[in-house]
Amino acid sequence: MLQYVFTFLVMTVFFLSYFFISEFFDMLQYIEKFPKPQNYEAPKITDFWFAIFTAFLNYLGFRIMIKLLYDTVYVYCKERRNNQLRAKKTLKAVIMFNKAWYYFWVTIASYYVLKD
Numbered sequence: 835m836l837q838y839v840f841t842f843l844v845m846t847v848f849f850l851s852y853f854f855i856s857e858f859f860d861m862l863q864y865i866e867k868f869p870k871p872q873n874y875e876a877p878k879i880t881d882f883w884f885a886i887f888t889a890f891l892n893y894l895g896f897r898i899m900i901k902l903l904y905d906t907v908y909v910y911c912k913e914r915r916n917n918q919l920r921a922k923k924t925l926k927a928v929i930m931f932n933k934a935w936y937y938f939w940v941t942i943a944s945y946y947v948l949k950d
Contacts, residue, residue, distance in 0.1 A: 896932050903928045
């Protein structure tokens with residue numbers, strides 16, 4: 835089962851990457867049709883290093899948060915009879931906590947970026 839999930843994730847990342855890269859080059863071709871200011875430089879693929887790096891850090895933080903919080907949340911989970919359901923609910927709670935933490939920090943960062 836885990837092999838199928840991993841294969842699905844790899845294929846999804848591959849196809850999404852292909853889609854965004856092809857859209858990027860289509861956008862560049864579209865931009866070429868219009869007059870540009872004198873010192874204009876079209877964006878390059880390397881300009882997206884920050885987004886790729888932060889996506890990697892976000893994934894790494896997500897995995898670390900699961901490792902750190904899973905045992906603590908497992909103890910407080912209300913489900914006591916079915917351990918399989920308890921594990922699912924605990925994982926879901928940790929994932930939701932990670933989403934809340936992510937949006938909290940994204941909101942703060944967005945405020946500072948957009949306030950000027």
